[in-house]
Amino acid sequence: MAELMMNGETPEILFWVGCAGSFDQRAQKITKAFATILDKTGMKWAILGKEEACTGDPARRAGNEFLFQMMAYQNIQVLNGYGIKKIVTTCPHCFNTLKNEYPELGGHYEVIHHTTLLQQLIDEGKIRMKEGGEFKGKRITYHDSCYLGRANDIYEAPRKVLEALDAELVEMKRCRTKGLCCGAGGAQMFKEDEPGDKRINLERTEEALQTGAGFIASACPFCNTMMTDGVKLNEKEESVQVLDIAEMIAMNME
Amino acid sequence: MQIIQQVLFVLLAGAASWLFYKKASEIKRNILLGKEEDLTDQPSVRWRNVVLLALGQKKMFLNPLVAVLHFVIYAGFIIINIEVLEIVLDGILGKHRLFAEPLGSFYTFLINSFEWLAVGVIVVCVIFLSRRNINKLKRFISKDLNGWPRSDANYILITEIVLMSLFITMNAADRALQLNGNEHYHDTGNFFFSGLLAPSLQSFGDGTLVAIERACWWLHIVGIFAFLNYLPYSKHLHILLAFPNAYYARLDAPGKMRNMPSVQNEVLYAMQPELAPADAAPPARFGAKDVMDLSWKNLLDAYSCTECGRCTAACPANGTGKLLSPRKIMMATRDRLEEVGKNINQNGSFQDDGKSLLHDYISVEELRACTTCNACVQECPVSISPLDIITELRRSLIMEESNAPQEWNGMFSNTENNFAPWKFSPDERDQWATA
Ligand code: SF4
Ligand code: SF4
Numbered sequence: 146m147a148e149l150m151m152n153g154e155t156p157e158i159l160f161w162v163g164c165a166g167s168f169d170q171r172a173q174k175i176t177k178a179f180a181t182i183l184d185k186t187g188m189k190w191a192i193l194g195k196e197e198a199c200t201g202d203p204a205r206r207a208g209n210e211f212l213f214q215m216m217a218y219q220n221i222q223v224l225n226g227y228g229i230k231k232i233v234t235t236c237p238h239c240f241n242t243l244k245n246e247y248p249e250l251g252g253h254y255e256v257i258h259h260t261t262l263l264q265q266l267i268d269e270g271k272i273r274m275k276e277g278g279e280f281k282g283k284r285i286t287y288h289d290s291c292y293l294g295r296a297n298d299i300y301e302a303p304r305k306v307l308e309a310l311d312a313e314l315v316e317m318k319r320c321r322t323k324g325l326c327c328g329a330g331g332a333q334m335f336k337e338d339e340p341g342d343k344r345i346n347l348e349r350t351e352e353a354l355q356t357g358a359g360f361i362a363s364a365c366p367f368c369n370t371m372m373t374d375g376v377k378l379n380e381k382e383e384s385v386q387v388l389d390i391a392e393m394i395a396m397n398m399e
Numbered sequence: 400m401q402i403i404q405q406v407l408f409v410l411l412a413g414a415a416s417w418l419f420y421k422k423a424s425e426i427k428r429n430i431l432l433g434k435e436e437d438l439t440d441q442p443s444v445r446w447r448n449v450v451l452l453a454l455g456q457k458k459m460f461l462n463p464l465v466a467v468l469h470f471v472i473y474a475g476f477i478i479i480n481i482e483v484l485e486i487v488l489d490g491i492l493g494k495h496r497l498f499a500e501p502l503g504s505f506y507t508f509l510i511n512s513f514e515w516l517a518v519g520v521i522v523v524c525v526i527f528l529s530r531r532n533i534n535k536l537k538r539f540i541s542k543d544l545n546g547w548p549r550s551d552a553n554y555i556l557i558t559e560i561v562l563m564s565l566f567i568t569m570n571a572a573d574r575a576l577q578l579n580g581n582e583h584y585h586d587t588g589n590f591f592f593s594g595l596l597a598p599s600l601q602s603f604g605d606g607t608l609v610a611i612e613r614a615c616w617w618l619h620i621v622g623i624f625a626f627l628n629y630l631p632y633s634k635h636l637h638i639l640l641a642f643p644n645a646y647y648a649r650l651d652a653p654g655k656m657r658n659m660p661s662v663q664n665e666v667l668y669a670m671q672p673e674l675a676p677a678d679a680a681p682p683a684r685f686g687a688k689d690v691m692d693l694s695w696k697n698l699l700d701a702y703s704c705t706e707c708g709r710c711t712a713a714c715p716a717n718g719t720g721k722l723l724s725p726r727k728i729m730m731a732t733r734d735r736l737e738e739v740g741k742n743i744n745q746n747g748s749f750q751d752d753g754k755s756l757l758h759d760y761i762s763v764e765e766l767r768a769c770t771t772c773n774a775c776v777q778e779c780p781v782s783i784s785p786l787d788i789i790t791e792l793r794r795s796l797i798m799e800e801s802n803a804p805q806e807w808n809g810m811f812s813n814t815e816n817n818f819a820p821w822k823f824s825p826d827e828r829d830q831w832a833t834a
Contacts, residue, residue: 164819166831173831180832194829198818206771206790207807208686208797210659212814214666219818245655250663291772296654322777326715331771335820336806339768342720349715 156191158262159229161243163236164199165366171373172366178395179235179259185398186271190233196223200242207332214250217242221252231255233262235391237292237365238330244297258293260303260364260390267309278397280312285393286358287314288349288372289324290365303364306390310397315356325349327371334367350375354385361387401493408490408620415624422631426702429740432749433695436657438647445646448782453645458780468523472559475520476638479513479566486620496573499587507588514570514592517563524556524563531556538708543727548706551633558629562622569615571596572608581605640703641781647696648782653773656790657694659685686794689755690736693791700783701733710775710785716768723768725775725785731760732788757792763802766793 160183166176183190201216224232232254234240244256266272285307293299300321307314319325328338328345338344350372353361361376363369372387439445451457456473459466488497499506531539531552544552570593576584578601600608630636637644662685668675687693690701710725711717717724735756743749754760766789775785796802803811810820818825 162828162831164821167828168819168821168823176831192829192832195825197828198825199814199820201814203810203820204814205656206793207803207810208790208793208795209803209811210662210685210794210798211666212811214659214662216814216818218666218670241652241654245652246658249658291770291774292654295773295777297652323713323774325718326770326772326774328715328770331769332807332810333770335810336767336804338719339716339721339723339764341716341722341768345715345719345770348719 154189155228157189158191158231158233159224159227160190160192161232161234161236161239162192162197163234163239163366165370166235167197169366169370171370175235175366175369175389175391178389179391181395182263182266182272182391182398186266193223193227198223200239200247202238202242203332203335205242205246206330207335217247217250217252221247221250224252224254229254231257233257233259235259235366235389237290237297238367241292241296258297258299258302258364260293260306261299263306263390263394264302267306272309272394273399274309274311274397275399278310280310280360280393280397283312283360284356284358285310285312285314285360285362286317286353286356287320287362287364287390288317288327288353288368289320290363290368291324291326291330293364294324295322303362303390306394307362310393312360315358317352317356319352325352327365327368329367329371334370344375346371346375347378350379354379354381359385360393361385362390362393363387364390405491405493411621411624412487412490415627418628419631422628425740425744426631426636428743429736430695430698430702432691432736432739433693433698434691436694436696438649438696441650444650445648448645448648449642452648452780452782453641456780458778468526471516471519471523472527473638475516475563476559478516479520479563480623482510482513482566483620483623486616486623490620495583496585496587499585504588507590510570510587511590514567514590517566518592521560521563524560528553528556538712541708541711541724541726543708543711543724543730544706548634548730551635552706555626555629555633555635558622558626562619562626565615565619565622567592567596569593569612569619571600572612572615575600575603576605576608576612579605579608581608634704634706637703637705637781640699641705644699644703645782647699649696649784649787653776657787659794661685684795685798686796687788687791688757688795688799690732690739691749692795693732693756693788697732697784697788697791698736700785700788701729701736703781704729704733704783705781706730707780709778709780710783713774713778715770715772715774721765721768722762723765725789728761728765728785728788729783732756735760757795761792763796766796767804769793 162176165172198219199216200220201213204216205213232243234243234256237258240256240258243254263272287303287307289300304314325348326345327349353372361372363372369387369389376382376385376387456466456470459469485496485498489495502509530536570590573584574590574593574597577586578597630638684692690698706726708726714723714725739749742752769786769789771786771790773786813822814820817823
C-alpha cells in the first residue's frame with residue numbers, strides 16, 4: 146500500500162490478508178491463490194503489508210477488550226490514513242470485525258468476504274472456468290463458517306461459487322443456519338479444548354466424511370486448519386482434501 | 400347465597416390480581432437492576448419481530464409438527480382466556496353466561512370453538528407429557544433440568560389438562576340443566592363435546608347438576624388465578640415475556656460484540672492524551688461479574704427463557720461433552736437474579752452476600768468452552784442470547800481477574816507485541832508475497 150501511495154495511485158480494493166493468511170503456512174496458500182485470482186481479473190488491488198495488524202478478534206472474544214481496542218485504534222488509523230474505501234478479506238473473523246465492529250470506532254469501509262467477491266466476478270464473467278476442470282463431477286461438501294453464516298447471514302455466495310466448478314455439491318447433516326462449528330472460534334484456536342468427550346473439529350469432520358465427498362470446501366483459514374486436522378486424525382488425508390474456495394477457483398480458472 | 404358468591408369472587412379476584420401485580424413489579428425491578436442499553440431504534444423492524452417471532456412463533460415452525468402442537472396449546476391458552484372475561488364479569492355481577500343473550504347464535508359458535516380448542520389442548524398436553532416423561536427426548540432428560548425445572552414443566556401440562564376438563568364438564572352440567580328445563584339455565588344451543596356428555600348427566604337431578612356446574616366454575620376460575628400467580632415463578636413466564644423480548648431483541652449482525660465505550664475512550668486517551676477530559680473516571684467494573692453488571696436485556700432474557708434446551712442441543716461444546724450448556728447459563732442467571740431480588744426484599748437494598756453469578760453460578764470451565772458460534776442465539780425461539788452473557792462474563796474474568804489460560808496469555812502478548820496472535824515478527828507479514 147505504501148508503495149502505491151508513493152506512486153500516487155489508489156487501488157480499487159484493499160486485500161486484508163489477516164494473520165492466518167499472512168503467517169500460517171497452510172493459509173498462505175489460500176492467500177496466494179486468491180492473489181492470483183485478483184491478478185488474473187485485472188483488478189487493481191493492494192495490501193497493507195507490514196502495516197496490517199491483527200483486527201483484535203481473538204482478543205475481544207477471549208474477553209480482552211483493552212487489547213482489542215488498541216488493535217482497532219491502530220488499524221483504523223492506518224486504514225483511514227490511506228483513505229481506504231473497500232476491503233476484501235479471506236477470513237470471516239476479520240470480515241466480521243472490520244464490517245460490524247469497526248464502524249462505531251470510526252472505521253467505515255465497504256467490507257466484502259472473498260466468497261462474495263468471487264461470486265460477483267464469476268457473475269460478471271471476469272472469472273472464467275476451464276472446460277472440464279479439476280473438480281468436474283467430483284463430490285464436494287461445503288462447511289459453513291459460523292462467522293460467515295450465522296454471524297453475517299452469508300450462506301449462498303460460497304455455494305454459488307462452488308456450483309461454477311461443475312461438481313456435485315452435497316450438504317452435511319447440519320448445514321447453513323444449523324451448521325456445526327469447527328471449534329476454532331471465540332479464541333478456541335489458541336488453546337486446547339476444555340475437558341469433554343471429543344474435540345469439536347473431530348465431530349464436524351466425521352460429519353463431512355459421512356457425505357462421502359472427496360473435497361471439503363472451506364471459506365475460513367481457521368475452519369480449514371480444524372478440518373484438515375480432523376481429516377488427519379481420521380487418517381483420511383489420502384482420499385479427502387480440505388481446500389479453500391479460493392484455491393478451488395484458482396485451480397480451475399482459465 | 401348469590402351475594403356471598405359475588406363478594407367471595409371479588410375478594411378472590413382482587414387478591415389474585417394484587418399478588419400478581421406485586422410479583423410482576425418485583426420482576427420488573429429486578430430486570431431494571433441491569434445496565435442501561437438503548438434498544439428502541441427501528442421500531443418497524445421490532446414490531447415485525449414481535450409478529451413473526453413471538454406471535455407467529457417463526458422459529459418453532461422449523462419443526463412443523465411440534466410447532467403446530469405448541470401452537471394449539473398457545474392459541475388455546477390465549478383464546479380460551481377470552482371466555483375468562485365472561486367468567487369474571489359473571490362473577491362480579493352475579494350473572495350467568497352474560498354474553499349468551501346479546502351474542503345469540505354467535506355465542507354458540509364461539510363457545511363451541513373453545514371446546515374444540517380445549518380438547519385440542521388436552522390432547523397436546525398428553526402428547527407433550529409423554530414426550531417429556533416416556534420418550535425422554537435428549538434435551539428434556541438433561542441434567543440441566545434436575546429438580547424443580549423438570550417438575551415445573553409437568554405441573555403446567557397437568558394443570559392445563561385439569562383446567563380444560565373443568566371447562567368442558569362445566570358446560571356439560573350446564574347443558575344438562577338446560578335440557579332438564581331449568582329456567583335459570585337458558586338455552587345456549589348445543590356445544591359439541593359437552594353436548595355429548597350432557598345427556599348422560601341429565602339423570603343426576605338438578606341439585607347435583609347445579610353443584611357440579613358451580614364447582615367446576617369455581618375450580619376453573621380459581622385454577623386460572625392460581626396459574627396467573629404461578630407463572631412468575633415458572634419457565635412459563637415466557638408466555639408473557641416472549642413478546643417484549645422479541646421487541647427488544649438486538650438488531651445488529653449477530654457476529655457483532657457489544658462495544659465498551661469506556662475501554663474505547665481509555666485507549667483513545669492513552670494514544671491521544673490531548674483528547675482526555677480532566678475528570679474522566681474509569682468505570683467501576685469491566686465486564687460482568689454479577690447480574691447487576693449485565694444489561695437489562697440479558698436479565699429480561701433470563702426471565703423469558705422457556706428452558707426448552709434448543710440452544711444446548713445445538714451447542715458444539717455441549718454436544719462434545721463439555722460442561723457448557725447455554726440453557727444452564729440462562730437458568731443460572733435467572734436463579735441468581737431471583738436471589739438478588741430476595742436479598743433486596745429483605746434488606747431494602749442489595750447487601751453483599753459474598754456471592755456472584757461468575758464462579759458461584761457459572762464456572763470458568765463453562766465460559767472457556769464457548770466458541771462464540773452463535774448456534775444458541777440462532778436456535779432460540781424466544782430471541783435470547785446466551786452468548787452475550789458468556790462474553791460479558793469472560794470480559795470480567797480477563798480484565799478484572801486476569802484469569803486466562805496460559806495459551807491465551809501468550810496469544811495476548813503476541814498480539815500486543817507482534818501484532819499477530821502467533822509469535823511471528825511483523826516484518827515477515829508480507830513474506831508470502833515474495834516467497
Ligand atoms: S455460542 Fe457458545 S454457548 Fe452458544 S452454541 Fe456456540 S459454543 Fe455453545
Ligand atoms: S435460551 Fe432459548 S433455546 Fe435456550 S432453553 Fe432458553 S428458550 Fe430454549
